[in-house]
Amino acid sequence: MNIMKSKKLKLIIAALLGLTVIGFVLPSAGPGADPANLVLRNGKVVTVDNSKPLAQAIAIRGDAIVAVGSNEEIQLYVDGKTQIIDLAGKLAIPGFIEGHGHFAGIGAAKMSLGLMRVKNWDEVVSMVAEAVKKAKPGEWITGRGWHQEKWDKRPEPNVEGFPLHESLSKVSPQNPVILTHASGHASFVNAKALELAGVISATPNPAGGEVLKDQQGNPVGLLRETAQGLVRRVMADAMAKQTQGERQARARKEIELAIQECLAKGITSFQDAGSSFATIDLLKTFVDEGKLGLRLWVMIRDNIELMSQNLDKYRMIGYGDQRLTVQAVKRSIDGALGPRGAWLLEPYTDLPSSTGLNTIPIPEMKAVARLAIEHGYQFCVHAIGDRANRETLDIFDETFRQYPGKKDLRWRIEHAQHLSPADIPRFGKLGVIASMQGIHCTSDAPYVTARLGAKRAEEGAYVWQKLMKSSAVVTNGTDAPVEDVDPIASFYATVSRKLKDDSVFYRDQTMSREEALKSYTLNAAYAAFEENVKGSLTPGKLADIVVLSKDIMSVPADEIPSTQVAYTIVGGKIMFKR
Helix, strand or coil: CCHHHHHHHHHHHHHHCCCCCCCCCCCCCCCCCCCCCEEEECCEEECCCCCCCEECEEEEECCEEEEEECHHHHHCCCCCCCEEEECCCCEEEECEEEEEECHHHHHHHHCCEECCCCCCHHHHHHHHHHHHHHCCCCCCEEEEEECHHHCCCCCCCEECCEECCHHHHHHCCCCCEEEEECCCCEEEECHHHHHHHCCCCCCCCCCCEEEEECCCCCEEEEEEEHHHHHHHHHHHHHHCCCCHHHHHHHHHHHHHHHHHHHHHCCEEEEEEEEECHHHHHHHHHHHHCCCCCCEEEEEECCCHHHHHHHHHHHCEEEHHHHCEEEEEEEEECECCCCCCCCCCCCCECCECCCCCCECCCHHHHHHHHHHHHHCCCEEEEEECCHHHHHHHHHHHHHHHHHCCCCCCCCCEEEECCECCCCCHHHHHHHCCEEECCHHHHHHHHHHHHHHHCHHHHHHHECCHHHHHHCCCCEECCCCCCCCCCCHHHHHHHHHHCECCCCCECCHHHCCCHHHHHHHCCHHHHHCCCCCCCCCCCCCCCECCEEEECCCCCCCCHHHHHHCCEEEEEECCEEEEEC
């Protein structure tokens, strides 16, 4: 039956039923088209699909997209039961894929002192003092997010710009305190925590870490990289004394808070940069309960013995209606630039005595690489400094040569922030994913030149265009809770590289808006072997969609940060509505 005959028949039926039909067209599912459950129409749809880049409307049936096109074309999928969202001109794009973050860490950060926006050390001490008033003696006080390079004044006295613990210890004499640096690669602790951990002047630096000391050799409270474990082990022992129910309740709360935060920010898929087997078990429980409101792709970060025993058992692809995938392992070869833990080829410009830290020995990294390739897992390596990136590329190259039959591996370097020019072409040549975070560029830029010097900063700091020209796939994200998980802020940083003082950090490396959107959608999907099911608004793919209050693809750049998420849709279901 053609369309005209179908419409005529419905008008006749309506007339027989006594309905007023003047100026009224009954909805139609169209010839041979099953009706959609949900239709979005009357908007600007950017698909990230070259075969049909722009549209007005989308039809969804079940958890998948069935059609993308004009309002008139999508009307064919509407019947009386179809839910319709009038976009009223708003922008609809593929759901954001957080390319590198710490899922449970987002929830954990919300359950401790939030130090991301403190202006100085005095504010940190004041916040801890208030927390002490509410805490029981001996109770641990935790916080996260401080960054000494972002304070409005340097603490006095200081060592390498870091405060001394005395003022913190004075307000918390009976409560151990551990405050994690924004990067996660250092922590500041008070005297009580040092006492419980047995950290004194004679305490040696652990492999891959450093206990920062003053000129007299006394610990100042700053623990770099693996040295954090000296205190964290003691805190873990204290937490282990809680009941299993208490520990489980806290772990569930962390996941619940992370789900809420991500959906409110338009994130439909999240690539988790390192969880233990125990956390994966909990995530699987959330899937089984129907409570994991977005999709997770997880890197396993656990000890090598457990991985040897469990990798085959834990491998999951699209478990629970495409909610949970586990097919990657994670290791960190160095630290972060802020606390001077990034591993460099040449010394820090502002600390000539240091080239940073190698946090995991090369032989162990090679062993994990072999384990990953033999079990069919992607290998994801945190590497920030130019030495760390070179060593990682060497390990990848050597492993690929040892297993020539293994193809299209899509191994990843997480961050890839500071590169030697000689190593940039190796990403494309080896097929290594550069899993980067746009917001890190503008967040770190104020101190990058101080750490690296102008030449190294220009040649290799956040060189997105240089990497893409090497044929490397570059993805985007936030490294939350290091930064706010908000993809709008990271998108803006990617297309502007604009700092708070309105300066621009090497403008030639900015991405176009199309490149930036692809880095947050289709590229991220590709980096997880998921490009066939997500990353673009293509019929047959999962109906993961975000609707924004402003058109970030065309509004003046400085309007992008004020954009809000109007809807987050996962698998055809509205999971967040502003």
